[in-house]
Amino acid sequence: MIVGGNILLATKATNGKSFSIYKTSSVTTAPTLLTTYTNNTGLDMGTKVSVQGDINTNASIIATCDGTASSGSNKFVRWIITDGVLGSPQVVTVNGVGNWGAPASNTKVVTKGTTAQSDYFLSYYDSNILYWVNGTNNNASKSLEDSDNGNSWAMNNNCLDTRSFNNAQYLVLVCTAHFPQWGGTPCLYMYDVTSDGSFTGTISTSDALSFNPSLSSYNSSDGVAATGDVLLAPTTDGYKLRAYYVDNNCKVIGGYEFDCIDK
Numbered sequence: 001m002i003v004g005g006n007i008l009l010a011t012k013a014t015n016g017k018s019f020s021i022y023k024t025s026s027v028t029t030a031p032t033l034l035t036t037y038t039n040n041t042g043l044d045m046g047t048k049v050s051v052q053g054d055i056n057t058n059a060s061i062i063a064t065c066d067g068t069a070s071s072g073s074n075k076f077v078r079w080i081i082t083d084g085v086l087g088s089p090q091v092v093t094v095n096g097v098g099n100w101g102a103p104a105s106n107t108k109v110v111t112k113g114t115t116a117q118s119d120y121f122l123s124y125y126d127s128n129i130l131y132w133v134n135g136t137n138n139n140a141s142k143s144l145e146d147s148d149n150g151n152s153w154a155m156n157n158n159c160l161d162t163r164s165f166n167n168a169q170y171l172v173l174v175c176t177a178h179f180p181q182w183g184g185t186p187c188l189y190m191y192d193v194t195s196d197g198s199f200t201g202t203i204s205t206s207d208a209l210s211f212n213p214s215l216s217s218y219n220s221s222d223g224v225a226a227t228g229d230v231l232l233a234p235t236t237d238g239y240k241l242r243a244y245y246v247d248n249n250c251k252v253i254g255g256y257e258f259d260c261i262d263k
Contacts, residue, residue: 006055012046013039019046037089041065043073047106053114055081060114066106072099076109080116096140097131100124104225110160121160121171128157130203142196147204154184156226163232165241166260168194174230176247180219186247188215217250
């Protein structure tokens, strides 16, 4: 994870084991420990971690708790950083979103802001519903239903990120492909989530959808695991926004660049 000029590295921890986050501001500087947490959630954690904000000032760090073969998960662990001070870990239960699994079918929870009350988003296989969750009561408040493009059964909708850019808030969802050997390709959807007024309909047809390119696969062999990630990265001057994505099954790494000029 790269945020605010810092690189964060996180371990994975089974229940009862230590989960650690390290930080460094340079690829040539050894990471130092940011925090350690004894995982008491009853679930694995650390497969997917997200960061919003700047850890030197105000930020939110979220580590999702994986589901198990016998039961799913609707929990994550969150740290809030305020004025550069790291707060205590908070175990959060999400209501109204069902339960995600693991390892490939878990979710990456991403938040709109840097406080415990900030709204956040999640999506997972195989319901493939994109949820907008109220950060004050942790109840799902709105959702985009499963894509109606006919390919959702072969997609894993769980790679997300969100960032502010040009006085707006954007959410990106990458759906990795389960079956590249059958011609499956990843999908990328970017939404304007500045407000929730247009956050209705389906993942592929919502009025909030602002960018949906066609992506490619570079693999025709059997898929191993529909895993990957996506990152939204505004430039420090605020002029451009870049989206980087990876789909491990499809053996593809790609990116898009946006600017703030109205053309």
